[in-house]
Amino acid sequence: MLVELRGLGKRFPVARDILRRPTRWLLAVDDVNLDVHRGETLGLIGESGCGKSTLARLILALVPSTSGSAVVDGIRFPGASREEMRRFRRRVQIIFQDPFGSLDPRMKVEEIITEGLSHERLRRAERRERAKRLLELVELPVTALGRYPHEFSGGQRQRISIARALAPRPILIVADEPVSALDVSVQGTILNLLVTLQRELSLTCIFISHDISVVRHVADRIAVMHLGQIVEIGDSAEILRRPLHPYTQALLSSVPRFNYAPLPPRGEART
């Protein structure tokens, strides 16, 4: 088991009294129990505001939890040591939704995608070599190295984000709505890329989306989140065919029937 969440919770103070003691709380993530197996892709769906992104940040240990525990890649939170934390940071990576806000506008692509390699103390040439290979992996031309993020389209920026996340050779990638900010025509190509990379690098992937039609094409299992809790979890096909929880049923019935063309195998250009 790569990820084990036990009673994980996160609440934010929304009002404070005069002594700055919180008086009202917002339960963003509420008592979540979740297991993610090595090598699988878990789809996490739910409407916006249901706590998906907070859960992602909890798994990444970007925010501290307020209750429960998480064990990710054998490292227990809360309570990870500095050394464990360092290892954890290389093993677990995130891809964000917003292709504009997720890249530092003042850094060149080479600096952006090699930022996670600083602990390796590479020489300049080695670093550039790694950057080139990463660009190849996400199918961007090497000429991108010296350019700035604003020179790229949304889809290309998302490829840069993916390259940055892959740089430290992680085993778990959390993709937080990685395609929802993109044009529908580009969504497919980025999804394909993610699926291909996930297979080739045998990554474990937590794929977060509010859009079931996106998740069904990438996920082995689907977890449905509602008001901070996981209300249903199971095999993709099963959940989509026979949703048990009323919320899942509502979610599914609100999705227009839409058929993606089957993903073409790698190496073939689609015209």
Next chain:
Amino acid sequence: MSVEQVVHVPSGHEPARRLREALTLLFANKLASIGALLAAAFVVVGVAGSVIVLVPGLDHLYTDQNLRAALLPPLAPDHVLGTDHLGRDLAWRVVTGSGISLMFGVAVTAISMAIGMVVGSIAGYYGGIADRLLSGAIDFTWGFPVILLAVVLGGMLSPGLLVVGIAVASVTWAGFARMIRAEAISLHEKEFVEAARALGVSGPRIIVRHLLPNMLGSTLVLGTYYVAAAIIVEASLSFIGLGAQPPMPSLGQLIATGRNFLSVDPWVAVVPGTAMALIVLGLNTFGDGLRDVFDPRLRRW
């Protein structure tokens, strides 16, 4: 596998292209370009003045006295801007004074900017208890009257540019810190900062690599206003005798000297006064233009 079309931006040396774009934007604003030219002119004058002050053997230009040619109006032979009550050439004194005032303004601003960057970015990035302590210090400092501080320091030490500089810097850093803190808070929410944290980049490194470069533009804009403000404060303090000490001619000191001869020969005060007004005007309009260039709503880099 489908391959997304790669959009190629017209090639060209990237920094050079950016500089061109920035200059185009700056000069699109008429007022700003006048300010920039004015500021540029005074930078030239200021550098000349600084050279005169710093290079030994050139001080005769602004200290040579000639009592027979005292209080000459502008356009007198040999003295374009006239002379003061000791017959010293006003043009050279204004050039030197501009140099001293600008050096003072830039140095004081640089120091307070550096302090403000450290304090503001730590408070804004780390938040929590560090933020509350530092914010308290910022608010406390920002409420402190500069002039009073300079008077007290001047009384304790000997009056002069150094004391005024210390007084000004020890208050204005809070102005920078306050703005930088606000910027750091908003940048901290940005996903590229979260991504850096997920990559295990340390806090100080994130501040240096991600926060500071992204707030450099607005900080420089604020800096241009603060240079102007520092020059004015120095002038005010010179006026009450706390600033640059004679014979060192800062602009404020020149105006203060001229005050004694206002009824006889107003030029002695008007000439350096005009120079200072133009410097401040130039710096402020240049700052406005810079703000337009750096404004993220106008462009994205």
